[in-house]
Amino acid sequence: MNSPTPAAGALDARDHRVFDAVRELMSTQGMQLSMEAVAQQAGCSKQTLYSRYGSKQELLRRVMQRHLCRATAGLRAMDGEDLRGCLLQFAIDHLEHFNETQVIQARRLIAAEAAQFPQEAQALYRDGAGALALHLAEWIATRIERGLLRHDDPHFMAELLLSMIAGLDFEKQRFHTPHRDDAVVRRRWAEFSVDSFLQAFAVHPAVPEPHSNQLRSFS
Template identity: 70%
Template sequence: MNPTTLPVAVDARDERVFDAVRELLGRQGMQMSMDAVAQQAGCSKQTLYSRYGSKQDLLRRVVQRHVGDASGILLRALRSDDLRASLLQFATDFLEHFNQPHVGQACRLIAADASQFPEEARTLYREGAGALTLHLAEWIETVCRRGLLRHDDPHYMAELLLSMIAGQDFDKQRFHTPHRDDARARRRWAEFSVDGFLRAFAPEPAAVPSTNQHRSFS
């Protein structure tokens, strides 16, 4: 995974602004304004524009930070030969994040506003889910080269794994249907999806050299 794709470090002021953006996305979706962010973060709108540029650029930075945190798990996992444990940690963190109430609410509001704010919506997807899938694909390709997974299209493998981890839980939340709303249930699903992925892409067994020898008969 190319470290240059990860976001730069942030300071305390960035953290206040990013926290404000995340909270406002959960309340207002794409209708969120820079005025509201400035008020929530306790700074001026001029400071926001001078430090982050446009609202779209600010959203990009916030999403990059989240993807950077998730990708950091993968980078650390590359140092371990325990593939199942690495994927299970990733899956568990993924599910925990998207089961936070403000995250689910933000996703619903953003989806509802996507047609009205298409550029912002595309930015959020490209820098969020799209970037995470790319990072995961790069990690999977490295794992395949180490012989820990059967080599296949790493981008398809990454998309499949994320779909398996997500399951139908987010749709159930969106339609106010009972879902995996506790850590134990999410852990069981993470184990099920990761184990299914590992079975599907288990390395090919090594070929056993033939031991047949010509026999001489007297």
């Protein structure tokens, strides 16, 4: 598996300004954002953007790479032996990111425009959610080799875990329905998801007892 692992140190202040501009514009313009708008938002010239990134597609790919780096920081922060600690931090980071106002708005716009811009939508999936699933599968495969997780298909396991973490919350956001907009409630759901995953796949599942029904009752 060759999932990308972008290095945060490879970015400078100008990159961060540009990437932040892209994130903000995607929440208001979706996939119709232009390099001219990005340049204006970031305070640079359009020629600078093309010289540095080559194309809008490459710029969007780099933005997705930065997100991947941040999203997988919890998996890289520890040595990987603390399965619950690594996966819980990953789950919390994942839920926090997708509860940011800009991200919620961008997801709604992109979903609405996907049929109009199918190639762009597929590229965003490949470089975003697809790359995240590949990276998580690679991490899981390594823990299987170490004897920490039960031998199974790491791709299936990664997709299952991501689905468990997301629950119905992202769908609720998309349809403007009350969701887990509180950090405490999101952490409880992250704990429940990770603990359930480890109960199924950990070789020696040293996880807490199942959560009570009270903790399972979320908005």
